[in-house]
Amino acid sequence: xxxxxxxxxxxxxxxxxxxxxxxxxxxxxxxxxxxxxxxxxxxxxxxxxxxxxxxxxxxxxxxxxxxxxxxxxxxxxxxxxxxxxxxxxxxxxxxxxxxxxxxxxxxxxxxxxxxxxxxxxxxxxxxxxxxxxxxxxxxxxxxxxxxxxxxxxxxxxxxxxxxxxxxxxxxxxxxxxxxxxxxxxxxxxxxxxxxxxxxxxxxxxxxxxxxxxxxxxxxxxxxxxxxxxxxxxxxxxxxxxxxxxxxxxxxxxxxxxxxxxxxxxxxxxxxxxxxxxxxxxxxxxxxxxxxxxxxxxxxxxxxxxxxxxxxxxxxxxxxxxxxxxxxxxxxxxxxxxxxxxxxxxxxxxxxxxxxxxxxxxxxxxxxxxxxxxxxxxxxxxxxxxxxxxxxxxxxxxxx
Numbered sequence: 001x002x003x004x005x006x007x008x009x010x011x012x013x014x015x016x017x018x019x020x021x022x023x024x025x026x027x028x029x030x031x032x033x034x035x036x037x038x039x040x041x042x043x044x045x046x047x048x049x050x051x052x053x054x055x056x057x058x059x060x061x062x063x064x065x066x067x068x069x070x071x072x073x074x075x076x077x078x079x080x081x082x083x084x085x086x087x088x089x090x091x092x093x094x095x096x097x098x099x100x101x102x103x104x105x106x107x108x109x110x111x112x113x114x115x116x117x118x119x120x121x122x123x124x125x126x127x128x129x130x131x132x133x134x135x136x137x138x139x140x141x142x143x144x145x146x147x148x149x150x151x152x153x154x155x156x157x158x159x160x161x162x163x164x165x166x167x168x169x170x171x172x173x174x175x176x177x178x179x180x181x182x183x184x185x186x187x188x189x190x191x192x193x194x195x196x197x198x199x200x201x202x203x204x205x206x207x208x209x210x211x212x213x214x215x216x217x218x219x220x221x222x223x224x225x226x227x228x229x230x231x232x233x234x235x236x237x238x239x240x241x242x243x244x245x246x247x248x249x250x251x252x253x254x255x256x257x258x259x260x261x262x263x264x265x266x267x268x269x270x271x272x273x274x275x276x277x278x279x280x281x282x283x284x285x286x287x288x289x290x291x292x293x294x295x296x297x298x299x300x301x302x303x304x305x306x307x308x309x310x311x312x313x314x315x316x317x318x319x320x321x322x323x324x325x326x327x328x329x330x331x332x333x334x335x336x337x338x339x340x341x342x343x344x345x346x347x348x349x350x351x352x353x354x355x356x357x358x359x360x361x362x363x364x365x366x367x368x369x370x371x372x373x374x375x376x377x378x379x380x381x382x383x384x385x386x387x388x389x390x391x392x393x394x395x396x397x398x399x
Contacts, residue, residue, distance in 0.1 A: 021085060023299045024078055024222075026307055027292065029314030031074040033374055035132075036324050038068035040370045042351045043332040046360030050353060052274055054267060060363055062270050069277060072132045073288040075317070076208050079136055080158075080215025081222065083143065084151070088223075093147055101144035106398050107137030110322070112199075118325030121333070122348050127198045129350060133321070135203035139212040142205070146213060155217025161210025166282050168206075169256045189279050204279045211285065230297040237293025244286040248272055254282035312378060315385045319399050320377055327373060335361070 041051070041064060049056040051065035087096050111133040117123065146154050165187065173180040173188045181192035189204045221233060244254075249272060251258040259271040275284035292299075313320050333347055336359045346356045354360060361369065388396045 022311060023296075023302075024081055024085070025311045025314035026299060026302060027074055027314065028078050028317050029310030029312065031071045031078075032313050032317045032320050033310065034068045035071040035321070036328070036373055037367075037370045038065065038071070039325065039328050040366055040373060041065065042353055043328055043355065044335065044359075044361050044366055044369065045354035046362060048354055048357065054262060054271055054274065059266060059270065062274075064363060064366075066270075066273060069275075069284065070288045070292065072135070072203070072208075072277075073211060073280065073285055074292060075132060076136060076139060076211040077215035077218065077289060079140070080143065080212035080217075081219045083140075083147070083212075084216045084219030085222070097144045097147050100140045100147065103398055104137045104140030104144065107133050107140065107318075111137065114322060115325065118322065118329060119351070120349050121329055126196060128200070130199055130201045131203055133318075134201075135205065135208040136212075138205050139209040142209045143212055143216065147216070151217060151220055154213050155220075158210045158213025158215075158217060161206055162214060162285055163282060165207050165210065165279070166254055166256065187279065202278050207280045207285070211280075230300050233293050233296040237290050237296065240286045240290030241294060244283055244290060248275065248283040248287070254286070255284070256281065309378065312382050312385060313374075316381050316388065316399075319384050320381055322399070323380065324373060324377055327376065331369065331373070335359070 045051070045061070047058075047061060049061075051057050051061040054062075083096065083100065087093065091099065111130065112125070112128050115131075115133055116125065116128055119129070143154075146157060149157075168187055171183070171187070173183040173190065176183050184190040184192050184201055185205060187204050187206045189201045191198055191200050193199070221229065221236075224232075226232075246252065247254040248259070255275050257276055259268075259274065262268045262271050273287060275281050275287060277284055332351075332355075333343065336347060336355065337343060339359045344356045344359070346352055384396075388394075
């Protein structure tokens with residue numbers, strides 16, 4: 001995957017195929033870096049409130065949380081796009097299907113083992129949480145079957161799931177009796193039991209596999225050899241934003257929780273933007289992916305130091321994800337012990353969404369910690385990217 005290496009290099013002189021692939025890495029890098037911000041906040045936010053609870057939150061806290069909503073949407077979309085791009089002259093569809101199946105199973109196992117330890121700092125596997133890595137893994141398993149179909153069918157399935165899944169919101173899992181667990185896994189989310197293990201599905205499958213399938217179809221547009229390609233993608237983003245304004249602004253369809261007018265215009269805007277993430281509503285997907293598409297010409301022209309910095313992370317996002325959990329959690333343990341002189345129980349479990357009582361840092365300090373975490377990981381990710389590039393057929397390609 002070639003990127004623009006020299007600061008002085010004119011991006012227009014670089015082949016279009018390379019620029020298109022580089023922009024995928026750039027956006028994946030942006031997503032993983034923003035995700036690190038959310039995870040630092042999960043562990044170290046001092047305010048004992050839900051940042052999305054409009055009755056308690058502040059605007060800075062709300063938008064610190066809200067801006068990271070783009071992360072899972074971009075990850076799943078670009079995973080589908082990267083899957084399609086990787087077949088260009090390298091893999092047949094059956095070979096790609098086999099790769100997606102193996103990688104998907106690996107991601108599910110990784111979520112329930114290594115990622116679990118990173119989040120919780122314990123080896124109690126009787127309870128687990130299915131989050132973004134879980135959703136990516138199961139979506140890849142589904143894509144292993146879908147990928148054998150024509151691209152337009154895959155795209156149509158993706159769009160159908162994205163635009164239609166909110167019509168199923170009124171269907172309660174309990175309606176299916178002994179198979180309630182399956183509906184929670186597919187759409188509703190919530191707790192399911194497998195043997196002696198309780199798994200809370202935060203990221204149910206149906207909406208996310210739709211995003212990945214749509215991303216597969218998006219690769220077709222990304223490969224379109226036309227000077228108007230970036231403008232068309234940008235127009236698509238504008239249409240998505242306009243659709244969000246109509247559907248969400250008028251409370252027509254697309255989110256199970258209608259917004260209510262608030263005491264000020266800013267807080268009313270926060271209410272409109274506060275769409276359901278678990279599972280992602282249509283409005284959530286429109287407002288997180290719409291701006292990315294609308295700004296597409298800017299992404300394709302980005303070639304400066306910051307772009308190259310983000311691309312490093314975008315080339316090894318899973319490696320960054322796994323390592324940064326352990327780093328952030330370890331930093332949290334040190335800070336909290338320095339603050340309260342002990343190791344509270346919440347340090348050895350999933351973070352409560354903020355630091356425990358008497359612990360945590362202010363937002364400015366939180367942002368400094370986030371930037372430090374990202375900078376710490378840069379040389380490590382650059383090293384791993386080089387190692388992975390030198391061994392393209394090794395097991396390293398799964399991390």
